[in-house]
Amino acid sequence: MIRPVGDAAFLVEVDSVAAAHRVWAALRAVRIDGVREAVVGARSVLVHVDPAGCDEDLLQSTVDGSGPDTAVPAREIGIPVRYDGADLAEIAALAGLRPEEVVERHADATYTVAFLGFSPGFAYLTGLDPALVLPRRATPRTQVPAGSVAIAGEHTAVYPQPTPGGWHLLGRTDLTVFDPDRARPALLTPGDTVRFAPL
Amino acid sequence: MIRVLSAGPLTTVQDAGRYGWAHVGVPAAGPADHLAHAMANRLAGNRDGAAALECTLTGPLLRFERPASIAVVGAALHIDGEPAEPGRRIDVQPGQTVRIDAAERARSYLAVAGGILALPVLGSLATDTLSGLGPAPLVDGDALAIGTLRTRPRTARAIEYGQTLRVLPGPRADWFAEPLPRTGYTVGPRSDRTGLRLTGPPIARCETRELPTEGMVTGAIQVPTDGLPIVLLPNHAVTGGYPVIAVVISADVHRLGQLPPGTPVEFVPVDSATAREEYRKLLQRYGSPNR
Numbered sequence: 001m002i003r004p005v006g007d008a009a010f011l012v013e014v015d016s017v018a019a020a021h022r023v024w025a026a027l028r029a030v031r032i033d034g035v036r037e038a039v040v041g042a043r044s045v046l047v048h049v050d051p052a053g054c055d056e057d058l059l060q061s062t063v064d065g066s067g068p069d070t071a072v073p074a075r076e077i078g079i080p081v082r083y084d085g086a087d088l089a090e091i092a093a094l095a096g097l098r099p100e101e102v103v104e105r106h107a108d109a110t111y112t113v114a115f116l117g118f119s120p121g122f123a124y125l126t127g128l129d130p131a132l133v134l135p136r137r138a139t140p141r142t143q144v145p146a147g148s149v150a151i152a153g154e155h156t157a158v159y160p161q162p163t164p165g166g167w168h169l170l171g172r173t174d175l176t177v178f179d180p181d182r183a184r185p186a187l188l189t190p191g192d193t194v195r196f197a198p199l
Numbered sequence: 200m201i202r203v204l205s206a207g208p209l210t211t212v213q214d215a216g217r218y219g220w221a222h223v224g225v226p227a228a229g230p231a232d233h234l235a236h237a238m239a240n241r242l243a244g245n246r247d248g249a250a251a252l253e254c255t256l257t258g259p260l261l262r263f264e265r266p267a268s269i270a271v272v273g274a275a276l277h278i279d280g281e282p283a284e285p286g287r288r289i290d291v292q293p294g295q296t297v298r299i300d301a302a303e304r305a306r307s308y309l310a311v312a313g314g315i316l317a318l319p320v321l322g323s324l325a326t327d328t329l330s331g332l333g334p335a336p337l338v339d340g341d342a343l344a345i346g347t348l349r350t351r352p353r354t355a356r357a358i359e360y361g362q363t364l365r366v367l368p369g370p371r372a373d374w375f376a377e378p379l380p381r382t383g384y385t386v387g388p389r390s391d392r393t394g395l396r397l398t399g400p401p402i403a404r405c406e407t408r409e410l411p412t413e414g415m416v417t418g419a420i421q422v423p424t425d426g427l428p429i430v431l432l433p434n435h436a437v438t439g440g441y442p443v444i445a446v447v448i449s450a451d452v453h454r455l456g457q458l459p460p461g462t463p464v465e466f467v468p469v470d471s472a473t474a475r476e477e478y479r480k481l482l483q484r485y486g487s488p489n490r
Contacts, residue, residue, distance in 0.1 A: 006446030007474040046415075048221070116438075117436060120224045
């Protein structure tokens with residue numbers, strides 16, 4: 001289902017993150033007149049277009065043509081983590097687990113980068129153990145250290161910059177998640193798989 | 200080189216914007232009023248998307264340490280204390296001071312022939328006031344490097360701002376009990392380059408589930424849980440979790456950058472054929488953007 005968003009974008013709605021990645025990959029593989037950028041969402045891909053017009057037929061057929069056979073370029077990223085986050089004890093208490101069990105369940109899982117937003121390089125990862133699903137903190141922090149590994153709802157994420165944040169802090173990595181001067185500025189892009197390794 | 204004697208409330212470097220990185224969460228940034236920015240650049244003899252200064256409400260006081268040609272759109276100016284004309288190219292001599300006065304509306308633009316020079320970040324010189332990418336906003340004492348290219352000034356048209364914001368129905372209009380009210384909203388004080396935070400009657404939702412995060416566009420009118428609409432400006436975050444009830448048409452987005460706090464807004468619904476026609480007319484009047 002493709003619906004217009006104003007006169008300079010179309011929203012492609014899908015029923016899964018994997019489908020969103022396939023649509024996104026298909027759009028990136030084709031040069032469509034008037035199509036500028038595509039942004040992955042949780043259940044959608046937003047396609048920014050030239051308000052003067054774009055090749056809507058080719059856009060539609062490219063979206064329709066994406067399916068289980070569409071290759072999604074993806075990398076496997078390992079993230080070393082010191083699991084000593086400020087909220088570890090509280091997460092354990094809320095989840096009814098010992099802190100070591102929280103760490104085990106977080107580090108055992110294999111995650112997928114669903115989409116990025118909120119701030120440059122901030123990737124929402126799916127695949128979190130259901131036992132660790134918690135609502136956001138009632139009071140967000142005014143500043144979360146860069147490299148913080150955190151959870152909220154069904155996602156886990158690594159904060160790229162020191163920003164305000166309402167997620168629960170599990171630990172920290174020294175990896176640079178976002179560096180605009182690097183050849184690949186964002187460590188994590190949609191479709192990548194991620195594993196966390198306790199230090 | 201330009202010495203910043205007084206930076207003003209918020210003066211930033213803006214070029215056409217930072218594009219191509221939205222998929223990794225990088226906002227476009229760029230001018231809040233892309234037309235006024237382009238016109239200032241044309242008058243200075245630059246390409247439309249050259250780096251220029253965006254001044255908010257009151258502009259800066261600058262001292263030019265070498266000869267330069269400048270153009271100001273959207274505010275009156277004084278050179279060495281004497282009034283000078285906006286809307287045309289002016290040659291400035293070393294040692295002269297330029298003061299950009301209060302904007303006629305909300306923002307004004309100062310372009311220098313050859314452009315403002317700064318370190319590009321992801322291919323753009325734009326100050327991103329949301330994420331912090333790009334050069335920091337000007338502070339007193341800053342030294343700004345400027346280019347030296349001199350070309351002939353191009354003509355610039357006076358910009359029409361109109362009285363209303365024409366809108367198309369948003370992708371989540373069906374999440375709301377009623378359509379976006381045409382009147383009753385005013386630009387609130389917490390508005391900035393990411394969006395106009397409107398004050399007025401809260402808009403009620405009829406859909407209570409959470410919206411899965413989706414990409415956002417400049418001009419989108421988002422309605423958060425408190426029901427008070429936010430009209431997104433070019434420095435908005437690339438994704439959002441609030442339903443969008445309507446979207447300002449592309450032909451009108453430049454108006455969003457020129458609505459100071461306290462301004463009442465009126466939304467006029469149009470259809471997509473009208474939106475397309477109005478954008479075509481905009482390109483015809485002002486010329487296609489040459490980034």
